Amino acid sequence: MPDHHFRRDSSERLAFEMSRVPAADYPGLCKAVVTAFGLTPDYESLAAGLDAIVMDHRRGEQVVEMAWDNWSGFVVVAKSTGSEPLVREIAAWLLQSPWGECGERA
Numbered sequence: 001m002p003d004h005h006f007r008r009d010s011s012e013r014l015a016f017e018m019s020r021v022p023a024a025d026y027p028g029l030c031k032a033v034v035t036a037f038g039l040t041p042d043y044e045s046l047a048a049g050l051d052a053i054v055m056d057h058r059r060g061e062q063v064v065e066m067a068w069d070n071w072s073g074f075v076v077v078a079k080s081t082g083s084e085p086l087v088r089e090i091a092a093w094l095l096q097s098p099w100g101e102c103g104e105r106a
Contacts (some may be wrong), residue, residue: 004095014078021074021099026053029074029099030066033057036093037086039064062086074099080091 003020034041037049038059045056045065052069056079064086070097078084078093094100 003005004104006091009077014084014087016076016087016094017074018065018075018099021068023053023068023070024069025099026066026074030055030057032089032097033066033076037090050069050096059086064090 004016004018007015007017009015030041033039034057039057040059042056042058042063052067054065054067056063056065057080062085064082064083065075065077065079067075067077069075076087076094078087079086
């Protein structure tokens with residue numbers, strides 16, 4: 001399976017996955033995406049454990065979840081159909097970012 005790809009989760013939400021992004025990169029990667037796309041973090045949605053971290057981010061009516069877990073790596077998930085264009089924008093940006101090279105570094 002490619003290191004970076006789109007998929008649908010079990011709820012049919014569009015997701016973009018980067019499987020080789022290390023957990024240590026999650027905070028910096030989220031901050032970079034927030035800055036690049038003018039997102040507002042929803043700190044009340046934050047859930048973190050030993051093998052996963054999840055938080056929602058909003059731009060207007062569009063909401064995406066940015067998550068990391070030890071099975072999928074870094075994942076951006078559309079919280080609604082209307083948020084799918086934002087996931088695609090973020091994915092295009094990520095592929096041009098230093099994190100887009102994670103698959104080649106491993």
